[in-house]
Amino acid sequence: MSSIEERVKKIVAEQxxxxxxxxxxxxxxxxxxxxxxxxxxxxxxxxxxxFETEIPDEEAEKITTVKLAIDYxxxxxx
Amino acid sequence: MSEQKVALVTxxxxxxxxxxxxxxxxDGFTVVGTATSESGAEAISAYLQxxxxxxxxxxLDVASDDSVDVVLKSIAEQFGAPLVLVNNAxxxxxxxLMRMKxxxxxxxxxxxxxxxxxxxxxxxxxxxxxxxxxxxNITSVVGSMGxxxxxxxxxxxxxxxxxxxxxxxxxxxxxxxxxSVAPGFIDTDMxxxxxxxxxxxxxxxxxxxxxxxxxxxxALVAFLCSDVAGYITGETLHINGGMxxx
Numbered sequence: 001m002s003s004i005e006e007r008v009k010k011i012v013a014e015q016x017x018x019x020x021x022x023x024x025x026x027x028x029x030x031x032x033x034x035x036x037x038x039x040x041x042x043x044x045x046x047x048x049x050x051f052e053t054e055i056p057d058e059e060a061e062k063i064t065t066v067k068l069a070i071d072y073x074x075x076x077x078x
Numbered sequence: 079m080s081e082q083k084v085a086l087v088t089x090x091x092x093x094x095x096x097x098x099x100x101x102x103x104x105d106g107f108t109v110v111g112t113a114t115s116e117s118g119a120e121a122i123s124a125y126l127q128x129x130x131x132x133x134x135x136x137x138l139d140v141a142s143d144d145s146v147d148v149v150l151k152s153i154a155e156q157f158g159a160p161l162v163l164v165n166n167a168x169x170x171x172x173x174x175l176m177r178m179k180x181x182x183x184x185x186x187x188x189x190x191x192x193x194x195x196x197x198x199x200x201x202x203x204x205x206x207x208x209x210x211x212x213x214x215n216i217t218s219v220v221g222s223m224g225x226x227x228x229x230x231x232x233x234x235x236x237x238x239x240x241x242x243x244x245x246x247x248x249x250x251x252x253x254x255x256x257x258s259v260a261p262g263f264i265d266t267d268m269x270x271x272x273x274x275x276x277x278x279x280x281x282x283x284x285x286x287x288x289x290x291x292x293x294x295x296x297a298l299v300a301f302l303c304s305d306v307a308g309y310i311t312g313e314t315l316h317i318n319g320g321m322x323x324x
Contacts, residue, residue: 038248042206 082108086160089167091118093266097292101300103131112138140193150200159204166216172227190234211254212303219262246312255311262318265289285320
């Protein structure tokens, strides 16, 4: 079983169509990884499926970087 | 079609909505049609079953957040997420504006326009994920021409066309198309209520000299829902016998 960090990074790479090594922990989805607003919504949907959870819209809007996604999953699923 | 896509048609118990549901069923979609009442839903189930379709009728109040929430969940569980959505349900509460009550205004806005927000939003997740989707909003020639006594109705229909164009831009990158179909004077219960004098007056304005049939609207909607129509989006298609030429 890979770590939460690895799983999040893998999903980000798949959803945004970038290489996994480009998905740095500090990377911003929009500024660094070229995501548009619809990409960020779909990314949250993919995270919800991977971690079998529901992320409320008001929380989802705050998840703008890889680190914030990892932190959210750690805080809410650990 | 190898795997059957699910098509959701609101307001499908009679008139244009029923013709659309029957045509989409004939084209190979699994069709879920909605009506405001349980008896309406049963009637839809009956004609879909008679056509050999795996879908069914369901009672849905498009003016209610809770109802939309419950019914969309139930569709997803029973059939899978709809990849085709035809927003057809609509009401009229005609009155000249100087006499129009606040509830005549707000009922029409809520059922005809706010429902687009509710129902469309609930279907987007499935469509964006599938990288394929079709949304068709049934509007009216009145949205372009205006009509005495229908300021509320005309506002919702013109609004729906603007909504379609904005949503078409949002979803284009996911191969989801959003279009409007604007019927003119169609032979349904709604127009059968008119007096002979009103009817003759309307017919005089229509170059083709007759009412449209629900099946003629359904054929256009079904085309927009097909794979070959994938390059048409954000468009309003008028179908009115020449009564209004944009």
